[in-house]
Amino acid sequence: MRAWILGTAGWMPTVHRGTTSVLVRAGDRALLLDAGTGAARLVSEPGLLDGATRLDVLLTHFHLDHVCGLLYLPATGLPVEIHAPGEWLYGSASAQVLAPLLRAPVSPFASQPFAIRELDPGGGSIAGVPVALRAQLRHWAPTAGIRIGDALALVTDTAFDEGTAGFVAGVRHLLHEAWSTSHDPASVDGDATAAQAGQVAAEAGVARLTLLHLHPRADPAALERDARAAFAPAEVGVDGRELTL
Ligand SMILES: [Zn+2]
Numbered sequence: 001m002r003a004w005i006l007g008t009a010g011w012m013p014t015v016h017r018g019t020t021s022v023l024v025r026a027g028d029r030a031l032l033l034d035a036g037t038g039a040a041r042l043v044s045e046p047g048l049l050d051g052a053t054r055l056d057v058l059l060t061h062f063h064l065d066h067v068c069g070l071l072y073l074p075a076t077g078l079p080v081e082i083h084a085p086g087e088w089l090y091g092s093a094s095a096q097v098l099a100p101l102l103r104a105p106v107s108p109f110a111s112q113p114f115a116i117r118e119l120d121p122g123g124g125s126i127a128g129v130p131v132a133l134r135a136q137l138r139h140w141a142p143t144a145g146i147r148i149g150d151a152l153a154l155v156t157d158t159a160f161d162e163g164t165a166g167f168v169a170g171v172r173h174l175l176h177e178a179w180s181t182s183h184d185p186a187s188v189d190g191d192a193t194a195a196q197a198g199q200v201a202a203e204a205g206v207a208r209l210t211l212l213h214l215h216p217r218a219d220p221a222a223l224e225r226d227a228r229a230a231f232a233p234a235e236v237g238v239d240g241r242e243l244t245l
Pocket residue numbers: 010011063065066157213
């Protein structure tokens with residue numbers, strides 16, 4: 001299994017950061033975790049999808065910064081299946097939640113181009129990799145925490161949550177939201193700080209921590225200092241970089 005971080009911004013892209021998206025490859029399968037503007041790299045760097053026969057997309061939630069890249073995916077030429085938490089976390093079919101985005105006049109495509117499946121909260125196998133899920137209820141809207149076996153976990157769009165460390169315990173590489181530093185005026189109730197990401201990583205005993213879903217004005221050096229007080233190996237994510245698993 002290999003993985004790349006395609007987008008590290010939250011809310012809006014910046015000159016150097018697309019919004020949240022992570023690519024996992026296992027053989028001829030490709031799994032995209034969230035489809036923010038970072039997903040554009042699948043089109044500008046087609047080598048990321050070399051040998052892929054289809055593309056599965058797992059959505060943490062439906063905020064626009066995590067789903068706007070869905071409309072880029074027809075450019076990959078691959079069949080796309082979306083796995084989303086509509087029924088599980090919102091009590092509404094995911095296809096219904098996504099419909100305004102995926103059909104005219106918002107979508108430029110004449111017909112809705114994707115298969116859409118409901119996430120099973122019990123997890124299972126998606127795109128040939130083992131997926132575990134956890135409801136995160138401390139954001140502006142419910143979100144899904146994602147764990148891919150013991151290799152990788154994505155925890156974004158959540159305030160600090162005491163249950164996260166148990167969920168990601170022992171995973172090799174944790175990707176965790178770091179919206180701001182601890183004392184930044186940008187810090188808010190619904191999003192975790194870098195220090196809190198570091199605290200989760202330390203409690204969970206992960207090997208690596210990459211910070212993502214950053215505020216558009218975030219200072220990467222300040223975020224790293226804030227996280228490293230709790231977890232020394234913490235690093236701010238860099239768009240396009242392959243992750244060590
Ligand atoms: Zn977000």
